[in-house]
Amino acid sequence: MTNPWTGEVGLRLDGKRHVAKLTLGALAELEAGLGTGTFIELVERFEAGRFSTRDVLMLIVAGLRGGGWEGTADDLLRVEIGGGPVEAARIAAELLARAFTVPEAG
Incomplete structure (x- = not known):
């Protein structure tokens, strides 16, 4: 179970459940990995629907690492993300959000 109040998002890698969240350390790692551009530009790409598969991959890796996963982007390339590429993009956008x-109280 994930806790949206702490920014957690759930996903499955090779059928195993994981929790991802963008901690401050994960965000710093993500920003360093962007190379060029800023984190705000990444957010703007998602808001405009102009994100790349690299953006999705980087966000998911950062989120997983923020959730305690010790893998790398290369590791993520070799696993099946539950729901496929569309779900991966949704998870990346949800991590940003x-x-x-x-979260709204409900």
Whole structure:
């Protein structure tokens, strides 16, 4: 079970459940990995639907590492993400949204 109040998002890798979240350390690692451009530009790409598969991969790796996973981007290339590429993009966008918004009480 994930906790949206702490920014957690659930996903499955090769059928095994994992928790991802963009901690401050994960965000710093993500920003360093962007090379060029800024984190804000990454957010803007997602908001405009102009993100790349590399953006999705980097966000998921950062989120997984923020959730305690010790793998790398190369490791993620060799696993099946439950729901495929569309679910991976949804998870990446949800990680961004949960990192910078407070969930609504419901």
